[in-house]
Amino acid sequence: MTGAKALIQALEKEGVDVVFGLPGGANLPIYDALVDANFRHILVRHEQSAAHMADGYARIKRKAGVCFATSGPGATNLITGIATAYADSSPIVAVTGQVPLAMIGKDAFQETDIIGVANPCTKYSFQPRAAAEIPEMIKKAVYIAESGRPGPVLVDIPKDVQQATADMKFPELIKVRGYNPNVEADLSEMARAVELLLNAERPIIMAGGGVILSGAFSELQALAELVKIPVVTTFKGKGAFPENHPLAMGPIGMHGHAEANKIIVEADCIVAVGARFSDRSVGKFDEFGKGMSIIHLDIDPAEIGKNKSVDVALVGDVKSSLRTLVKMFSKKMIKKDSDNPWLKRRKELIQYYAETLKDYPREITAKKSLKKLRELLPANAIVTTEVGQCQMWASLHFDVITPGTFFSSTGLGTMGFGFPASIGAKAAKPNVPVVDIAGDGSFNMTENSLAVSVLDKLPVIVFLMNNYMLGMVAQWQRTFYNRRYSGVHQHNCPDYVKIADAYGAQGIRAESMHELDKAIKAALKSDVATVIDIPIDPEEDVYPFVAPGTGLKDMIVGA
Amino acid sequence: MFATTVQKESWHIVSALVENKPGVLFRVTNLFRARSFNIESITVGSTEQQDLSRMTITTNSDEKTLDQLVKQLRKLIDVIEVKVLDTDKTVYRELALIKIRAVDPTTRSEIVNYATIFRGNILDIGKETITVEITGTPDKIDAFKNLVEHYGIAQLSRTGVSALPRGGVES
Ligand SMILES: Cc1cc2nc3c(=O)[nH]c(=O)nc-3n(C[C@H](O)[C@H](O)[C@H](O)COP(=O)(O)OP(=O)(O)OC[C@H]3O[C@@H](n4cnc5c(N)ncnc54)[C@H](O)[C@@H]3O)c2cc1C
Numbered sequence: 001m002t003g004a005k006a007l008i009q010a011l012e013k014e015g016v017d018v019v020f021g022l023p024g025g026a027n028l029p030i031y032d033a034l035v036d037a038n039f040r041h042i043l044v045r046h047e048q049s050a051a052h053m054a055d056g057y058a059r060i061k062r063k064a065g066v067c068f069a070t071s072g073p074g075a076t077n078l079i080t081g082i083a084t085a086y087a088d089s090s091p092i093v094a095v096t097g098q099v100p101l102a103m104i105g106k107d108a109f110q111e112t113d114i115i116g117v118a119n120p121c122t123k124y125s126f127q128p129r130a131a132a133e134i135p136e137m138i139k140k141a142v143y144i145a146e147s148g149r150p151g152p153v154l155v156d157i158p159k160d161v162q163q164a165t166a167d168m169k170f171p172e173l174i175k176v177r178g179y180n181p182n183v184e185a186d187l188s189e190m191a192r193a194v195e196l197l198l199n200a201e202r203p204i205i206m207a208g209g210g211v212i213l214s215g216a217f218s219e220l221q222a223l224a225e226l227v228k229i230p231v232v233t234t235f236k237g238k239g240a241f242p243e244n245h246p247l248a249m250g251p252i253g254m255h256g257h258a259e260a261n262k263i264i265v266e267a268d269c270i271v272a273v274g275a276r277f278s279d280r281s282v283g284k285f286d287e288f289g290k291g292m293s294i295i296h297l298d299i300d301p302a303e304i305g306k307n308k309s310v311d312v313a314l315v316g317d318v319k320s321s322l323r324t325l326v327k328m329f330s331k332k333m334i335k336k337d338s339d340n341p342w343l344k345r346r347k348e349l350i351q352y353y354a355e356t357l358k359d360y361p362r363e364i365t366a367k368k369s370l371k372k373l374r375e376l377l378p379a380n381a382i383v384t385t386e387v388g389q390c391q392m393w394a395s396l397h398f399d400v401i402t403p404g405t406f407f408s409s410t411g412l413g414t415m416g417f418g419f420p421a422s423i424g425a426k427a428a429k430p431n432v433p434v435v436d437i438a439g440d441g442s443f444n445m446t447e448n449s450l451a452v453s454v455l456d457k458l459p460v461i462v463f464l465m466n467n468y469m470l471g472m473v474a475q476w477q478r479t480f481y482n483r484r485y486s487g488v489h490q491h492n493c494p495d496y497v498k499i500a501d502a503y504g505a506q507g508i509r510a511e512s513m514h515e516l517d518k519a520i521k522a523a524l525k526s527d528v529a530t531v532i533d534i535p536i537d538p539e540e541d542v543y544p545f546v547a548p549g550t551g552l553k554d555m556i557v558g559a
Numbered sequence: 560m561f562a563t564t565v566q567k568e569s570w571h572i573v574s575a576l577v578e579n580k581p582g583v584l585f586r587v588t589n590l591f592r593a594r595s596f597n598i599e600s601i602t603v604g605s606t607e608q609q610d611l612s613r614m615t616i617t618t619n620s621d622e623k624t625l626d627q628l629v630k631q632l633r634k635l636i637d638v639i640e641v642k643v644l645d646t647d648k649t650v651y652r653e654l655a656l657i658k659i660r661a662v663d664p665t666t667r668s669e670i671v672n673y674a675t676i677f678r679g680n681i682l683d684i685g686k687e688t689i690t691v692e693i694t695g696t697p698d699k700i701d702a703f704k705n706l707v708e709h710y711g712i713a714q715l716s717r718t719g720v721s722a723l724p725r726g727g728v729e730s
């Protein structure tokens with residue numbers, strides 16, 4: 001059997017049902033073997049989008065997404081997608097073609113040292129030197145990508161290794177010495193966490209991306225409900241906890257919900273569940289959590305004490321740590337009053353900001369359109385976003401009801417991620433509506449994936465909040481650079497309805513709330529992708545805002 | 560802007576067992592660069608086990624940075640084990656080759672004398688230079704270097720530290 005065939009079979013054995021990619025000289029043997037594969041191949045129009053699709057697929061399936069590219073430019077085009085997955089701990093396996101072994105290091109045509117290029121943004125990488133190594137490497141690649149703290153893995157296969165034949169052995173069991181992702185939190189540390197929480201008067205849960213990666217939704221809810229703790233999330237953790245739950249407070253951070261930013265600085269004990277204390281979520285490191293006790297649940301020992309020193313560290317999968325905590329609490333449980341002052345404070349803050357935050361004065365605004373979207377979408381619809389104001393508006397005004405149905409490029413903030421990622425998510429779950437809450441600048445970067453959406457019958461909805469502006473940058477220029485706009489205007493170009501049309505998708509312009517209502521309903525019924533072009537005032541800002549380098553308490557709630 | 564309280568830096572020896580295969584040194588040094596860890600020296604060599612190499616890293620770091628350095632190293636898949644060695648319970652040595660300018664006979668005999676006191680070896684004597692091999696702790700090598708510096712050091716090559724814990728049998 002050839003190396004290329006072994007690759008395809010190894011992927012089949014891993015249960016891969018779809019691969020996103022684009023061929024070239026150095027992966028021709030792989031594409032030839034692909035003809036007989038029992039999984040689907042989705043041809044992309046740009047390799048960056050292949051990586052984003054694999055990423056979107058992975059975030060919904062919670063299994064590795066796979067993408068293919070040729071050597072050189074094909075492989076480097078993947079890099080933005082790989083870096084995006086790395087920043088958000090998303091499991092993808094990228095398989096690149098490489099020049100033949102004997103040509104490596106000779107500056108051969110389309111030779112790039114992609115392992116070197118990708119090293120800082122991959123969890124691991126492989127380069128088989130003989131065809132017989134491929135089956136085991138693929139199994140290891142998938143295992144490493146999915147286990148522990150997930151992340152992207154690169155497999156770079158020289159062309160002659162794809163062509164060579166060997167007796168293939170497909171191992172059932174593999175061992176990676178030096179990699180032990182299955183850690184269980186220390187029980188005595190658990191007991192300390194329970195004590196701290198029982199003694200806390202104003203405890204708060206800060207749920208992060210780790211909860212979603214682990215799928216620990218019911219465990220998180222069980223702990224919150226048992227101990228009656230209000231739950232804020234990071235932006236990456238948005239939707240780790242139902243946002244319509246009586247204990248929910250929404251995301252904290254630079255553009256967090258006002259009540260969430262307010263309550264977390266008033267807390268006396270923070271339980272950070274699968275969150276890495278990013279500067280965007282906690283503001284100034286020194287100030288955050290000052291005078292409070294912090295309990296940190298994380299699977300990655302290197303996250304403990306990286307940005308924040310903590311009082312108790314529970315290193316392990318949050319699903320299992322939360323389960324143990326709930327068990328320990330059930331035994332100890334002193335009934336907490338559901339009307340205690342702290343929970344009253346939660347209600348008070350929510351009410352206060354609901355009454356004080358002013359809406360932007362216009363017939364159609366970001367906030368109103370997102371509320372409308374929520375109203376018309378089923379609870380289990382999958383929502384992703386592009387990057388910028390559109391993304392932060394989604395965080396502020398679109399409530400996630402079913403846990404795990406929302407994701408975004410958060411760590412890297414990659415414009416152009418949302419649309420291809422939504423197609424990947426649709427491939428993972430074809431029977432639910434998938435929406436990309438988009439900005440014009442971002443959508444413009446990867447809109448050619450409309451071809452993929454149409455041809456591969458993966459109809460998604462692009463909810464385009466179109467200010468014809470690199471709006472988030474413009475907002476910073478308004479705020480910090482005295483309105484000296486520089487490089488942000490899109491000058492009404494292109495016409496997104498026509499763009500949709502050109503690809504055989506559906507384009508609808510919605511200039512009033514009534515038209516928007518109709519457009520969303522039409523999109524939900526459509527069997528091709530729909531781009532809903534919603535004109536947004538380029539002066540509409542995102543608030544609240546915590547300026548970089550300041551603390552959450554310095555939050556500015558409005559202009 | 561995000562600086563935390565400055566902590567005291569001190570000298571540490573970190574010993575790591577790693578897979579003996581291509582690319583591992585690259586992954587380690589790339590990690591140090593990407594996370595701005597300051598490395599004083601790094602040595603890599605074979606061990607009692609054929610498929611393992613030992614890396615010995617010395618660094619001047621505060622406790623917090625050292626903790627991150629160790630944890631980030633452990634996170635690398637090709638790194639099997641990482642230990643911070645307690646310098647009191649560790650044998651550690653460095654080797655230095657020092658080529659010193661020495662033309663006149665007095666200088667030459669002084670250098671030979673010093674080398675003897677430092678238990679060094681004279682490896683080569685040329686018309687204008689003497690090359691001395693000194694083995695010892697980095698401090699000892701510094702001391703020798705300081706002693707002969709005024710003669711003029713033509714060339715110097717230090718290996719970096721190699722270390723093992725005292726006693727015990729475990730790797
Ligand atoms: C324009 C823009 C604005 C932003 N504004 C904000 C903002 O206002 N607020 C905000 O919070 N963020 C904001 N972000 C996102 C921010 O950059 C970070 O990506 C985000 O805060 C990280 O969240 P996290 O720590 O929860 O998740 P991750 O980065 O996903 O980290 C997850 C953590 O959980 C751990 N983990 C993974 N799996 C498990 C498991 N099974 N068990 C236990 N632990 C696990 C990981 O080791 C890691 O430490 C913004 C991003 C952009 C692009």
Ligand SMILES: Cc1ncc(C[n+]2csc(CCOP(=O)(O)OP(=O)(O)O)c2C)c(N)n1
Nearest residue numbers: 388389390415439440441442469470471472
């Ligand atoms: C690939 C990439 N380039 C540049 C940026 C910097 N950036 C962040 S937000 C933003 C503007 C995004 O514009 P748009 O998609 O129209 O969203 P809006 O902010 O207008 O809602 C830019 C340029 C980025 N995040 N990603």
Ligand SMILES: [Mg+2]
Nearest residue numbers: 439440469471
């Ligand atoms: Mg815009």
